[in-house]
Amino acid sequence: MLLPLLVRPSLCYPPASLLLTQCVRTLRCDAGRTLHSQTEHFLRRRLPLRFQSRGTKSRSRTTRGQEEDWKTRNKTALTYIAAAGVGMIGLSYAAVPLYRLYCQASGLGGTAVAGHDTDLVESMKPVKERVLKITFNADTHASMQWNFRPQQTEIFVVPGETALAFYRAKNPTDKPIIGISTYNVVPFEAGQYFNKIQCFCFEEQRLNPHEEVDMPVFFYIDPEFDEDPRMARVNTITLSYTFFEAKEGQSVPLPGYSYN
Amino acid sequence: MSTAMNFGSKTFKPRPPDKGSFPLDHFGECKDFKEKFMKCLRDNSFDNSQCRLQSKDYLECRMEHQLMAKEPLEKLGFRDLVDPPPSQADNNTKP
Numbered sequence: 001m002l003l004p005l006l007v008r009p010s011l012c013y014p015p016a017s018l019l020l021t022q023c024v025r026t027l028r029c030d031a032g033r034t035l036h037s038q039t040e041h042f043l044r045r046r047l048p049l050r051f052q053s054r055g056t057k058s059r060s061r062t063t064r065g066q067e068e069d070w071k072t073r074n075k076t077a078l079t080y081i082a083a084a085g086v087g088m089i090g091l092s093y094a095a096v097p098l099y100r101l102y103c104q105a106s107g108l109g110g111t112a113v114a115g116h117d118t119d120l121v122e123s124m125k126p127v128k129e130r131v132l133k134i135t136f137n138a139d140t141h142a143s144m145q146w147n148f149r150p151q152q153t154e155i156f157v158v159p160g161e162t163a164l165a166f167y168r169a170k171n172p173t174d175k176p177i178i179g180i181s182t183y184n185v186v187p188f189e190a191g192q193y194f195n196k197i198q199c200f201c202f203e204e205q206r207l208n209p210h211e212e213v214d215m216p217v218f219f220y221i222d223p224e225f226d227e228d229p230r231m232a233r234v235n236t237i238t239l240s241y242t243f244f245e246a247k248e249g250q251s252v253p254l255p256g257y258s259y260n
Numbered sequence: 261m262s263t264a265m266n267f268g269s270k271t272f273k274p275r276p277p278d279k280g281s282f283p284l285d286h287f288g289e290c291k292d293f294k295e296k297f298m299k300c301l302r303d304n305s306f307d308n309s310q311c312r313l314q315s316k317d318y319l320e321c322r323m324e325h326q327l328m329a330k331e332p333l334e335k336l337g338f339r340d341l342v343d344p345p346p347s348q349a350d351n352n353t354k355p
Contacts, residue, residue, distance in 0.1 A: 121278075121337050126309075151298060156307045162337030163308040164315035166294060182274050196277040197336065198328070203281035213284050214294050218319070220337060 120222075121197065126160035127226045137240035138167055144245045145173050146207065151214070160223035162197065167215040167241060171207035178206045180246040186238045189230055193222040194237065204246045283327050290321040316341050 134157055136150035151166040171177050181201045185191035200215040207213065217239070225231050285291070297318050300311035308315075316338045322328035333342045 122334050122339065124337070128309075152301060152306060154306055155301065156305075156309075158309065161309060161312070162315075164297065164318065166298065184272055184274065188270065188272055191272055196275070198279045198282050199277045200282050200284070201274070202276050205281075205284050207284075208286070211286065213286060214288075214291065215284070216282055216294075216318070218282075218336070 121162065121220065124160045124220075124223050126158045127223050128158055130226045131156050131158055132221060132225075132234075133236045134163070134165070135236060135238045136165060136167070137238055139240065139242040141242065141244045144179060144243050145177060146171055146179055146243055148241075148243050157221060159193070159221040159225040162218065162220040165217045165219070165239075167200075167217065168212065169205075169207060169215055169243070170212040171209060174209045176206055176208050178204050178246040179243045180204050181241050181243045183242070184240045186240070187234055189228075190225070190234050190237045193225040193228075193231070194239070195220055195222060201241065279329065279331075282322070285322075285325075285327055289325045290318055290327065293318040293321045312338065313341060 133154050135154045136152065138148045138150050140146055140148050147168075147170040149168055151168050155163060155165055157163045169179070180203065183196075183199070183201050185194045197218045197220065199217040199219070205215075219239075221237070293314070297311055297314040300314045301308075304310040316333060316336075319328060319336060320333075323330045333339070
C-alpha cells in the first residue's frame with residue numbers, strides 16, 4: 001500500500017528505467033491484481049507522464065524560447081527608453097542656447113536685435129512719414145551735487161535718421177566731482193530700437209569746480225521701428241539719463257533689479 | 261525707470277553706445293556750433309530733420325578738436341549731406 005505512495009511522487013521526474021524496475025518490484029510483491037492494475041495504471045500514467053514530461057519539456061522549450069525572446073525585446077525596449085531619456089536631458093541643455101538664438105533671430109522677448117553696426121548707419125534710409133517725439137529727462141542721484149538738465153525738452157525725429165541732442169551739467173561745488181551716468185528708455189519695447197552712436201554714459205566724467213559743460217547724445221532710431229506692429233501706436237519715446245557720483249571701487253548701479 | 265515690483269517682467273538693459281563716450285568739451289571749443297544747432301532747433305520747432313547740417317557741423321568741430329574719433333560722415337548717417345545728389349529731385353531723400 002505504501003509502495004504506490006512511494007512510487008507516485010517519484011513518478012514526476014523519474015527516468016524510464018527506474019520506472020520499469022519499480023514496476024517489476026511491484027510485480028514481485030504480493031499485490032496481485034491491484035499491483036497489476038497499478039502497473040497498468042503506472043504504464044498508463046507513464047505515457048501521459050511522458051507526454052506530460054514531453055509537454056513540459058516542449059512547453060519549457062517554448063517558454064525558454066519565448067523567455068529569451070521577451071528578454072531580448074525587453075532589452076531593446078529598455079535601451080530605447082534609456083536613449084530617449086538621455087536625449088531628453090540633452091535637449092533640455094541644448095534648449096538654452098537654441099532659444100537664445102531664436103530670440104535674437106526673431107526679436108521676441110525684448111532681446112537686442114543683433115546686427116547693430118556702422119554699415120547699418122551708413123545704409124539706412126529715413127522713414128520720413130513716421131515722425132517721433134523724443135523727450136528728454138535728466139536726473140541725478142540724491143547725493144550727486146551736479147546740476148544736470150537737458151537743453152531741449154523734446155525733439156522730433158524720424159526712424160533711420162541720426163539725431164543730436166544736448167544735456168548740460170554744472171558742478172556748483174568747490175571740489176571736482178566725478179560722475180558716471182546710465183540711461184533708460186521708455187516705452188520698454190521701443191528701447192530696443194533706440195541706438196546710441198555716441199553719448200556720455202557709462203564712463204566717468206570729471207567736472208572741475210564751477211565748470212559747466214555741454215554733453216551731446218548722438219543717436220538714431222532703427223528704421224525697422226516703423227515695421228514693428230507693436231510700435232504702431234508709439235509716438236513718444238523718452239530718454240532719461242541719471243548721473244551718479246563715481247567713488248573709488250564702486251560700479252554703476254543699474255536702475256531696477258537687474259544687476260548685470 | 262523700470263517699475264520696482266515687476267520681478268517677472270523683462271527689465272530694460274542699457275546698452276553701451278556704439279562708438280563709446282564723447283570726451284567732455286571742457287574748454288567749450290565747439291560751443292558756437294552747439295549754439296547754432298540749438299538756435300536752429302528752436303526756430304524749426306525742434307525738428308531734427310531741418311537741423312542736420314548744424315549737427316554735422318558740430319560733429320566736424322568735435323573731430324577737429326580731438327573730441328571725437330575722426331570718421332567719414334557717411335558712417336554717421338550724413339551721407340546725403342556729404343555727397344551732393346546727382347539730381348535735384350532727390351534732394352530730400354537719402355541715395
